[in-house]
Amino acid sequence: xxxxxxxxxxxxxxxxxxxxxxxxxxxxxxxxxxxxxxxxxxxxxxxxxxxxxxxxxxxxxxxxxxxxxxxxxxxxxxxxxxxxxxxxxxxxxxxxxxxxxxxxxxxxxxxxxxxxxxxxxxxxxxxxxxxxxxxxxxxxxxxxxxxxxxxxxxxxxxxxxxxxxxxxxxxxxxxxxxxxxxxxxxxxxxxxxxxxxxxxxxxxxxxxxxxxxxxxxxxxxxxxxxxxxxxxxxxxxxxxxxxxxxxxxxxxxxxxxxxxxxxxxxxxxxxxxxxxxxxxxxxxxxxxxxxxxxxxxxxxxxxxxxxxxxxxxxxxxxxxxxx
Ligand SMILES: NC(=O)c1ccc[n+]([C@@H]2O[C@H](COP(=O)([O-])OP(=O)(O)OC[C@H]3O[C@@H](n4cnc5c(N)ncnc54)[C@H](OP(=O)(O)O)[C@@H]3O)[C@@H](O)[C@H]2O)c1
Numbered sequence: 065x066x067x068x069x070x071x072x073x074x075x076x077x078x079x080x081x082x083x084x085x086x087x088x089x090x091x092x093x094x095x096x097x098x099x100x101x102x103x104x105x106x107x108x109x110x111x112x113x114x115x116x117x118x119x120x121x122x123x124x125x126x127x128x129x130x131x132x133x134x135x136x137x138x139x140x141x142x143x144x145x146x147x148x149x150x151x152x153x154x155x156x157x158x159x160x161x162x163x164x165x166x167x168x169x170x171x172x173x174x175x176x177x178x179x180x181x182x183x184x185x186x187x188x189x190x191x192x193x194x195x196x197x198x199x200x201x202x203x204x205x206x207x208x209x210x211x212x213x214x215x216x217x218x219x220x221x222x223x224x225x226x227x228x229x230x231x232x233x234x235x236x237x238x239x240x241x242x243x244x245x246x247x248x249x250x251x252x253x254x255x256x257x258x259x260x261x262x263x264x265x266x267x268x269x270x271x272x273x274x275x276x277x278x279x280x281x282x283x284x285x286x287x288x289x290x291x292x293x294x295x296x297x298x299x300x301x302x303x304x305x306x307x308x309x310x311x312x313x314x315x316x317x318x319x320x321x322x323x324x325x326x327x328x329x330x331x332x333x334x335x336x337x338x339x340x341x342x343x344x345x346x347x348x349x350x351x352x353x354x355x356x357x358x359x360x361x362x363x364x365x366x367x368x369x370x371x372x373x374x375x376x377x378x379x380x381x382x383x384x385x386x387x
Contacts, residue, residue, distance in 0.1 A: 066381075067166030068361045069130045073113035076365040081358065084131075086168050091144040093170045094177070096156060098138040098381045099186035100355075101164040103364045104194050104222060107132045111365070115303070133164030137180055137189035138381075147173045155180040157189035157340075159197070159331050165361060167381055176336040181343045191350035191376035192343065195222030197335045199230050199279065202299045202327030206275040208234035215239045215266060215273045215291070218280025219255065220246035223301055225351040225375045227279050228253040233347055239273065241266055246374055249351065267291050275299065280371075285312055285324050292322050299325045351375025 065086040070078045089095040111132060113119050122128060137157040140150050150156065150173055158177035163169040171177050176197070180189045202223075208214060214231050218224045219240035231238045232254035240255035247258050259266050272293045276283075281302035288298055300309045303326070312324040342348035355378040356364040368377050 065167040066358065067131050068133070068358065070111060070127060070132065071130055072126055073111065073119070075112070076108075076362045076369065078111065079132075079361050079365065081361070084166070087163070087170045089142055089144045089147075089170045090172075091146040092174070093144045093172050094140050094147055094150050094156075095142040095168055095170050096136060096138040096160075096177075097141040097168055098133075098136045098164055098166060100137050100190035100381060101133045101379045102135045102191050102194065103165075103356075103361065103368045103377050103379060104134060105368065106134055106194070107165075108365060108369055129162040131163045131166050131169075133166065133169070133379075134159055134161055135190050135192075135194050136160055136164040136169060137186040137192075141168060143173075149173050150177070150179075155186075155189075157192055158336050159193045161331075165358065165379065174333060176331050176333045178333075178336045178340045181340055184343065187352060187355055187378045187380060188350055190378055191222075191352050192339055192348075193331075193336055195224075195376065196226035196230065196339050196348070196350075197331055198301060198327060198329045199223050199226040200335055200338075201329040202277055202279070202301060202325075203227060203230055203234065205299055205325040205327060206236075206277070206297055208236040208275070210235040211237075212274045213237040213239070213293075214275040214277060215241065216255075217241045217261075217266075217276065217278045217283050219250045219253075219258075220374050221280050222351075222373070222376050224279040225250070225253060226348075227277055228255050229348050231277075233342065236275075239266070239271075249374065253351070272296070285316075285322075289322060294321050296322050297325055298322065299327060301327055352378055354378070355380055 140154040157180045220242040239257040240250045241259045277299045285298045316324045353374040
């Protein structure tokens with residue numbers, strides 16, 4: 065099968081398309097023919113081994129897993145003897161962790177894999193899971209409900225576009241902050257108010273919120289503190305410079321009445337099933353910026369690394385759109 069492989073850490077051009085052996089599913093696995101996948105910030109971090117500590121999980125000198133790709137949508141090609149939830153021919157979406165930048169990948173059926181909602185393309189389905197599952201991990205720390213207010217900074221990213229929709233689903237009052245070019249998009253995702261950060265500094269307008277969620281790792285608790293209500297929560301997606309965020313998490317548990325929290329996603333299967341229900345109810349959609357063919361993975365990766373993408377960047381592996 066065709067796959068994007070890398071055997072050393074480095075810049076995007078360490079990625080190359082190669083013919084490799086097609087994986088064979090174990091008893092509890094399904095073999096998925098991948099129609100679409102994404103390039104996300106985690107793929108980029110693993111490939112470049114940034115932060116360095118990621119090497120302790122992915123291989124100290126060289127990557128142990130040679131094929132990246134976390135998210136996918138495709139068709140079940142074969143199932144292991146013990147698989148009961150999926151059948152050959154089912155259309156699925158989910159998170160494989162590694163290996164989705166290829167024509168086929170094996171996933172255990174108890175991993176985050178679900179049937180693809182009808183009427184959705186494989187490209188749309190491939191971009192559903194990662195940003196939304198990270199956003200869920202963060203928002204669950206915020207006790208969102210009717211009457212609670214949240215400001216989402218970086219609302220145009222993969223996590224941000226998901227967070228706006230999910231915070232609205234949890235009935236919170238949502239203020240979203242993004243660049244001029246994304247104001248309309250973010251409003252269309254359900255934000256009650258949108259602030260253009262090139263025109264207005266939300267930390268200086270006197271408004272306060274129960275929760276501030278920095279979904280792109282570009283703000284700081286120090287600068288946002290006065291914009292939090294008493295008892296307010298500041299949520300981060302990143303460990304921050306010199307890993308100061310986990311330290312702030314510990315310190316603010318003991319000092320002051322405002323808390324810092326860090327969202328750590330575990331990618332449970334329940335989250336993918338939850339997202340599938342939201343999509344079927346018309347309450348969630350993945351935002352796609354660009355689609356590239358698999359062979360253009362280096363260009364796609366360079367674009368993701370600009371940190372300027374809007375929503376998600378998709379790789380199409382086959383030409384079948386699957387609606
Ligand atoms: N916790 C985890 O497991 C985990 C996993 C993956 C990623 N992350 C982290 O989560 C963060 C977001 O990831 P992502 O994939 O959602 O990012 P992303 O999609 O690459 O974010 C890109 C968006 O960020 C916006 N942006 C860039 N600079 C900005 C700034 N200074 N102020 C406001 N918006 C800005 C850009 O819009 P404009 O340029 O138009 O403003 C663009 O729409 C990253 O910091 C990443 O490291 C965490």
